[in-house]
Amino acid sequence: MSPTVEDSISLPAPVLAAYSYCETVTGSEARNFAYGIRLLPVAERRAMSALYAFSRRVDDIGDGTLAPEVKADRLGATRDILDRIRDGKVDEDDTDPVAVALADAARRFPIPLGGLDELIDGVLMDVKGVTYETWDDLKLYCRCVAGAIGRLSLGIFGPAPGAPQTEKAAEYADTLGLALQLTNILRDVREDAGNGRTYLPADDLAKFGCSDGFDGPHPPAGSDFAGLVHFEVRRARALFAEGYRLLPMLDRRSGACVAAMAGIYRRLLDRIERDPLAVLRGRVSLPGHEKAYVAVRGLSGFDARQIGRQAGRRRA
Template sequence: MAAYRYCEAVTALQARNFSYGIRLLPEAKRLGMSALYALARRVDDIGDGDLPPERKAEQLLRTRDLLDEIREGAVSEDDTDPIKVALADAARRFPIPLEGFDELIDGVEMDLKGAEYRTFEDLKVYCRCVAGSIGRLSLGVYGCEDVKLGSEYADTLGLALQLTNILRDLREDAVNGRTYLPTEDLVRFGCEGGFAQARPAAGADFTGLVAFQAERAQRCFEEGLRLLPMLDRRSRACTAAMAGIYHRLLARIAAEPESVLRGRVSLPGWEKAYVALSGLAGGRS
């Protein structure tokens, strides 16, 4: 189906870390996951785009309407929106909890409203919307005998990935006027001045702050990765590859905290491919 091919192209170009894992899935699941990530990418792009806030709100509302059409079975193959067509087909094939997309939109709306996070519990709400939701949506495609427990682990793994993203994008977000780390942690480590500069502010314990957040993310990885034995071999490989890439990224940030103030930390393509192959072989990188 051409709609799926479009979604695969979007995923390959714009969700590169995730695409390494998705390639390991059998065709039906690979296409279903591509449809999921294509719509998630659209929602993210709305939030990160240059449109005025009211226009962004309108586009998010239209995305909620799109989800309602899919729930109602009101999407035909002749529809001109390939992402809608592909996701509607995937939702017929797999028990995808589409309400996860509503949560993702909730998270983007929190960004549009300039939400701030005083405590880690506050931040967890946001992370579960924008990342945990993707884990739970993915589980609908993977399949899992214990859906309730599996969803909890998928949610926690999503939290680990989002905490890693927050550390990786610390400088970029600060330049764009966003700070996601909890205010109580910023005050504790003397970092409430922000991260818009290439070096930590005088007197700030930036290394301590990053170490604290990295340890928190590590605990989430350890719990969330309990999901792996609950999945079939190929779905387990996909999840291990995606998580493994972010896990290595976290380790790199923890080893050199100030690197996140100089630019976006990333892994080279060969290392991502190695992690993906390790996942297929049953390893956890």
Template sequence: MAAYRYCEAVTALQARNFSYGIRLLPEPKRLAMSALYALARRVDDIGDGELSEQRKTEQLLATRALLDEVRAGAVTEEDTDPIKVALADAARRFPIPLDAFDELIDGVEMDLRGAEYQTFEDLKVYCRCVAGSIGRLSLGVYGCADPKRGAEYADTLGLALQLTNILRDLREDALNGRTYLPAEDLARFGCEQGFALPTPPVGADFTGLVAFQAQRAQGYFEEGLRLLPMLDRRSRACTAAMAGIYHRLLGRIAAEPESVLRGRVSLPGWEKAYVALSGLAGGRS
């Protein structure tokens, strides 16, 4: 189907970490996951784009309307939006919890409002919207031996990945006027001045702040990875690959905290491929 080919092209072009995992899936699941990614990418691009806040709000509303059409079974192959067509087909083949996309949109709307987070409990709500939602959507494609428990672990793993993203993008977000780390944590480590400079705030315990957040993310990785035994071999490999890439990234950040203030920390392509192959072989990296 041409719609799936379009979604696969979007995934191959834009999914820096995600694509390494979904390549390990059998074709029906790989195509469905590419449809999920393509719509999630569209939502993220709306939030991060250059449009006015009003236009972004309108486009997010249009995306909610798209989801309503998919839920109603009102999409045909003649529709001109390939992402909508692919998602509708995937939703007919797999029990995808489409309401999780509404949560993703909720999270992007938090960004549009310039939400800041006083406590970690506040931040968890945002993380579960923008990352836990993706875990639950993915589980609809993978299948799971214990769906209720699996959804909880998928949500927790998404939280670990998003905390890693927040640490990685600390300075980039600050330059865009966004602060995600809880205000209570910033105050505890003397980092209320923010991260607009390529060096830690004067007098701050920046290393302590990063170590604290990395340890927190590590705990969520350990809990969330309990999902793996509940999945079939290829879905387990896909999840292990994606989580493994972010877990290694977290290790790099924890080892050299100030690196996140100098630029985006990333893994080379060969290392991502190694982690993906390790996942296929049954390992955890």
């Protein structure tokens, strides 16, 4: 059973301060994510912020400028913190606010913390410079760094009244995570190239003449960059369509949260599809008022109902 608002209000002051810290991190570092979780009840929103703050710490280690061996050591230390949380060795007096908040969230919700081990494994793939020959190879990475977050979130989200909780929910959450991550990869293709990373599968790059990579505002000479982008957009749309089957399994507020976050990324994907070269000129993003509009539609249930009907038609 999910904790009540009264449970949340009666939290000890150090735990409330820890959650407040995590909410600040989430609000400043994850605008798309923050728009979605605003739609959740207080206890669930705080738990999601704790989950994000821990994940952000892992990502920041991977994205930093430290030497690979130092990054690996810090990721190992972060995994040690996760082990302490699992073993019940983190209490309100701990000096790490993210650990305090995540430990409290894990006591209150059935969060499968192993998903955070998967996230660390995925970031280690970045540290080691792993490249991806095929979509199946890239899927493994995406499942670690994004699909796992979807599955972790299921431990916090409430089920729809009468909805059976099956393994399908985890599968759909995982697939939706893949859709969001592939959208991120398309959006950040030039930025990642500047950092020496290429995530798109090598066989896709070769198919569209883009194997030389992306080091400026123009695609490789003689390439079909627009064709590559449209190919990956179609793949992402298929993942969204499959992942949206999760929505009818969630309660109204949780479904609204997922619909808002996914809706923001779908609109981002629309923009990329309309102007593929935009991702080489700079980061494609949505203005705040458009994100707020998507969030309101999610809370009203409009997007969730519409998406549910679309998923149903695809199943038929």
